[in-house]
């Protein structure tokens with residue numbers, strides 16, 4: 070952790086103006102490294118998120134046999150080993166803060182003849198892994214975990230693994246992806262039944278690399294995803310779009326800061342990820358989507374956000390998966406809106422890098438927002454045009470190793486009367502290196 074990131078003050082100032090782009094999509098970056106490592110030959114990836122979470126995936130894929138280099142032009146070159154040919158890692162795989170790296174890699178290894186130990190930081194070591202060890206155990210993998218099914222965890226994959234049909238008990242793209250990735254090297258068809266759709270980057274990219282994968286959608290919206298195992302993946306040239314979960318921060322900042330107009334270019338607009346933008350528009354946000362196009366099998370657009378008078382809404386529970394990582398910054402928008410915003414069906418927020426419902430409720434209350442914390446959501450009464458409060462001196466908010474909590478309160482700070490302090494901004498490097506500099510550039514923008 071860098072001292073420079075300690076106790077940073079975020080305070081109101083000039084309107085936010087300018088055009089920015091955000092780093093590459095974290096979910097797509099992880100998957101591009103994993104699938105490239107399983108294709109025989111060289112894949113090239115541009116626009117990769119060079120954040121700590123994705124670098125943890127890159128280090129793990131190297132330890133499992135892939136060769137991965139970044140050239141000065143920013144392109145990542147991955148020489149894969151082929152499905153079924155990952156090797157025994159020499160040391161424990163350090164997943165840092167990254168749930169996606171951990172759960173997806175456990176899937177990959179479940180159908181390889183290797184034994185691997187996964188370790189992580191204090192936040193990751195509290196997160197539940199039973200959601201992946203259960204289906205991967207059905208496929209034949211064996212696990213030894215810390216109490217509660219947590220890290221540190223040692224697993225042994227099985228070859229040949231047993232293909233399964235698995236109905237997701239929780240709406241989680243990580244669990245879906247872990248089973249599909251395990252299925253890549255299991256003989257026959259592995260099937261995941263997804264009653265509530267979640268982000269579909271794995272499905273898109275697996276098909277792009279040449280896996281035989283089909284998706285059927287039933288009348289009630291349930292998706293049935295089938296993958297044929299013992300696949301031959303072909304190397305690809307990929308471009309990773311900007312991360313909508315990162316674009317959320319400058320966009321909400323512009324919407325709630327008087328006089329602001331910010332354009333974010335090259336934002337991923339996969340419909341399984343754009344719930345936040347739809348909900349902000351429903352609140353009356355002046356948020357325009359322009360230049361819609363497709364890049365590397367994913368929809369992309371430029372977004373223009375102007376300061377807006379927002380009105381509270383009820384967020385339907387079924388929208389949650391398409392904005393699951395955006396709730397912390399959405400709650401900040403709700404705190405600045407007129408009237409009441411109600412959310413529900415958000416139990417999953419309690420098992421992210423922190424308990425995001427509890428931390429957001431506590432932090433917003435510290436800056437004078439009326440918040441009711443429910444089991445599965447927050448009810449927030451917005452302050453309308455009034456700045457958020459905070460007492461006589463700027464309050465300190467503890468980020469608790471959660472990048473999205475740190476960034477959300479940093480944006481809230483721009484709309485307080487006297488600013489607020491984040492105890493540690495270093496977790497931001499997991500998903501959005503450059504966040505602090507980008508926000509500073511917008512403050513000085515013309």
Ligand SMILES: O=C(O)C1=C[C@@H](OP(=O)(O)O)[C@@H](O)[C@H](O)C1
Nearest residue numbers: 096169240241242243244393394
């Ligand atoms: O599959 C992915 O890349 C992700 C899925 C989501 O997690 P869950 O599957 O736990 O909801 C999300 O919160 C995470 O940031 C990235």
Ligand SMILES: C=C(OP(=O)(O)O)C(=O)O
Nearest residue numbers: 166167168169170394421
């Ligand atoms: C939940 C997140 O990531 P992960 O699960 O990969 O740690 C996130 O980035 O908000």
